[in-house]
Amino acid sequence: MIEWLWYRRSWINWLFAPLALLFALLTTARRGLYRAGWIRSYRAPVPVIVVGNITVGGNGKTPVVLWLVDLLTKAGYRPGVVSRGYGGKAPHYPYLLHSAATAAEAGDEPVLIYQRCGCPVAVAPKRASAVQLLVEQCGVDVIICDDGLQHYALQRDIELAVMDGERRLGNGWLMPMGPLRETPSRLRQVMAVICNGGQARPDEIKMSLQPAPLRNVRTNHVAIITGAVDALAGIGYPPRFFNSLLQQGYALNQQVAYADHQQFNAGELQQRFALRPLIMTEKDAVKCRDFALENWWYLPVTAQLPDKFATRLLAQLKELRHGTGL
Known part of the structure; x- marks a missing residue:
């Protein structure tokens, strides 16, 4: 409201x-x-x-x-990224992301950035401590x-x-x-x-925003999906994502919006999105990778x-x- x-x-x-x-x-x-x-x-x-x-x-x-x-x-x-890590609760701060870091620890956006870029990423409510860590330990x-x-x-x-x-x-x-x-x-x-x-x-x-080919949430393999699909978006403005899929020609059966940074319930998502291929944002994919079904996909986008x-x-x-x- x-x-x-x-x-x-x-x-x-x-x-x-x-x-x-x-x-x-x-x-x-x-x-x-x-x-x-x-x-x-x-x-x-x-x-x-x-x-x-x-x-x-x-x-x-x-x-x-x-x-x-x-x-x-x-x-x-040699750039490094700092963030508050909203939506995550790290074991300590500042927290330097690594290959096993999860969205529950560091937040969905920092994990997305780290996995996409591979550059040093650190999170902390006090950004200064994250900056100091990246400069001193990572040489950014x-x-x-x-x-x-x-x-x-x-x-x-x-x-x-x-x-x-x-x-x-x-x-x-x-x-x-x-x-x-x-x-x-x-x-x-x-x-x-x-x-x-x-x-x-x-x-x-x-x-x-230039969309790239769909990637599988579990395997990261590229694929082309046809027919009716479901769509999920847990971002600040979900209609933008749904509209982008419609503009690309996807036939959306379900358009389900969640709160930004929301932590998903694995059972609820698996039950709701079991019948058709599911397309989600890359930001949502980092939270779903451990429990994703085989027909779940995410759409990477690149800024132009x-x-x-x-x-x-x-x-x-x-x-x-x-x-x-x-």
Whole structure:
């Protein structure tokens, strides 16, 4: 219900106005204290790139992180990724991912990033400790902070804000009246606003998601699936995934949405999705691999961004490294 209200303006929204005002005062004061140095923040010895957004819900940050890792690796850097590890409970923090790390320990998105890229990934509620671990133990020379735009305890050199091009800023109000974590003016302070789908504005960077062939959740083998299928999505905005499958010509029998980062019940999924092939997101697949049925598949996607933007980002990063003597 609350998410339904966030993307329209109604008299009901105004019931939450006092809470939205309190939220605005607290977030503004918190950021001001960090900027004034009254609350200490951590400065990493290597450049830090933050990928985030100012709205609640899935905007496409993880594909941007994957794109950055690939871009930086090809340019000769040794990138590492830090994340809060939302949805996971690690045995200790900071937690360095390894081949046997699970989504229950590290969160689904960090596991996805590690399995796809193979770069060092560390999670911790205090991102600074994860950064220190990657620099000291893994020798990374640039940090990518996944979903850290509002994590002001970690200083950053480059900020990238990802926006859902279809939903954009919703009704334009702060939580809980609307979906905004910060006011729209915050977007003027980032290096770039990346528009995921929809119609990008002249001052935004257009991003599209390129689907790859389906892969089996259990074996990772590639296959082509025909006929009726079921679809599952436990992400911030499931309709985007379902629509992408429809656009690719899949005939969807069931379209089942779960909460973002939800831990699945193996028995419930096996019973619900036993009759037809099931297609899910890659983020969901990392949570289902141990109990997946043979006809369960996931759809990898790759972010496509302009070459000019990649060149601009690498040039700015080169200036940063030169300034720090790296």
